[in-house]
Amino acid sequence: MLNTIWAVMILIAVLYGSLTGRMSEVTNAALDGAGEAISLCITMAGVVALWMGLMEIASKAGLIARLTKGIEPFLHFMFPRLPKGHPAGEYISANIIANVLGLGWACTPAGLKAMEALAGLEAERGNPEYLSEGSGKSRRASKEMCTFLILNISSLQLIPVNMIAYRSQYGSSDPTAIIVPAIVATLFSSLVAVVYCKIKDRN
Amino acid sequence: MRALANLSNIIIPFFIFFIVGHGFVARVKVYESFLKGAKEGLKIVVDIVPTLIGLLVAVGMLRASGFFDMLGNLLAPVTEAVGLPAQLMPLLVVKLFSSSAATGLVLDVFRTAGPDSYAGLLTSILMSCTETVFYTMSVYFLAAKVTKTRYTLTGALLATLAGTVASVVLAGRMV
Numbered sequence: 001m002l003n004t005i006w007a008v009m010i011l012i013a014v015l016y017g018s019l020t021g022r023m024s025e026v027t028n029a030a031l032d033g034a035g036e037a038i039s040l041c042i043t044m045a046g047v048v049a050l051w052m053g054l055m056e057i058a059s060k061a062g063l064i065a066r067l068t069k070g071i072e073p074f075l076h077f078m079f080p081r082l083p084k085g086h087p088a089g090e091y092i093s094a095n096i097i098a099n100v101l102g103l104g105w106a107c108t109p110a111g112l113k114a115m116e117a118l119a120g121l122e123a124e125r126g127n128p129e130y131l132s133e134g135s136g137k138s139r140r141a142s143k144e145m146c147t148f149l150i151l152n153i154s155s156l157q158l159i160p161v162n163m164i165a166y167r168s169q170y171g172s173s174d175p176t177a178i179i180v181p182a183i184v185a186t187l188f189s190s191l192v193a194v195v196y197c198k199i200k201d202r203n
Numbered sequence: 204m205r206a207l208a209n210l211s212n213i214i215i216p217f218f219i220f221f222i223v224g225h226g227f228v229a230r231v232k233v234y235e236s237f238l239k240g241a242k243e244g245l246k247i248v249v250d251i252v253p254t255l256i257g258l259l260v261a262v263g264m265l266r267a268s269g270f271f272d273m274l275g276n277l278l279a280p281v282t283e284a285v286g287l288p289a290q291l292m293p294l295l296v297v298k299l300f301s302s303s304a305a306t307g308l309v310l311d312v313f314r315t316a317g318p319d320s321y322a323g324l325l326t327s328i329l330m331s332c333t334e335t336v337f338y339t340m341s342v343y344f345l346a347a348k349v350t351k352t353r354y355t356l357t358g359a360l361l362a363t364l365a366g367t368v369a370s371v372v373l374a375g376r377m378v
Binding site for chain 1: 210211212214215218219222223225226229231232233236237238239240241242243244245247248249251252255256257258259260261262263264265266267268269270273297300301304306309310313314317318319323324327328329330331332333334335336339340342343344346347348349350351352353354355357358359361362363365366369370373374377
């Protein structure tokens with residue numbers, strides 16, 4: 001995906017730049033962009049290291065495990081047909097908590113495991129599409145998978161660590177001012193996701 | 204909104220206090236743990252340096268070529284009617300496909316309009332409330348070898364739309 005986007009951006013830039021006669025600006029922008037990326041990473045490195053350091057303490061103190069356990073009622077509400085104690089539940093919880101805490105890098109592995117476990121659940125339920133590996137039949141997503149992905153994409157996030165770092169790098173007078181509005185917005189988008197999944201789940 | 208901004212300011216100190224305090228009481232070696240996590244954080248950033256270089260170069264070239272201005276002028280009548288600066292349109296589209304490419308555009312908004320302008324605030328909130336729809340769906344469904352995704356896309360787009368509307372409303376009250 002990114003291969004196409006990146007190539008298209010570069011190609012358009014050079015073609016359009018030559019049409020508008022702004023080739024020297026394009027040249028400068030290419031060189032400046034590379035330098036800017038490095039200075040941005042220096043700011044980011046500080047913020048991300050701080051955050052990951054705190055998260056390591058939280059994890060050692062058992063806070064993350066407790067949070068993961070704490071959302072079990074929510075999990076049961078969203079996935080009523082998921083058997084209690086099924087490994088999928090654990091992965092889904094870990095993925096949601098990683099999302100909430102802004103550990104974007106940690107949530108993908110748990111998310112992929114969750115999808116595999118949900119596929120396993122379909123096989124346990126005797127869904128023929130999931131029983132044989134590569135039978136040529138195309139698999140339909142289970143309701144649990146749809147719900148999990150919609151929740152994941154609506155991305156409930158507590159503190160947008162990266163955005164704060166970017167804002168401070170570009171001279172914001174108050175980089176953290178967006179935290180509460182962002183929480184309100186993310187709660188709203190997640191609420192819409194929850195309601196939609198519940199309606200679809202019922203039919 | 205002032206109150207919201209003030210609340211935003213106390214969340215991080217409170218969060219740090221809570222985590223460190225909790226670790227200390229639970230007799231975790233807090234400082235050693237912090238160093239271990241921080242080291243991991245640095246590795247993550249080093250891993251994304253090449254991505255950022257590639258994207259900031261591409262976005263910078265696009266901006267310098269005048270392409271964004273042309274696109275913005277073209278879309279302005281439509282977008283400004285709903286309170287979205289035309290500058291944000293490429294971001295909204297790219298964000299559906301790739302969050303790192305979107306990051307390049309976010310930084311472009313910050314550089315040209317400033318992070319505290321309406322466009323900057325809107326971008327900040329927008330990027331904090333939704334995920335990359337198509338990327339997430341393709342990676343996750345691939346893991347389960349699913350090809351028929353049923354109502355996932357509708358739900359994901361609906362949530363994204365809700366997040367966008369909420370961001371416009373909230374950012375409008377912050378300036």
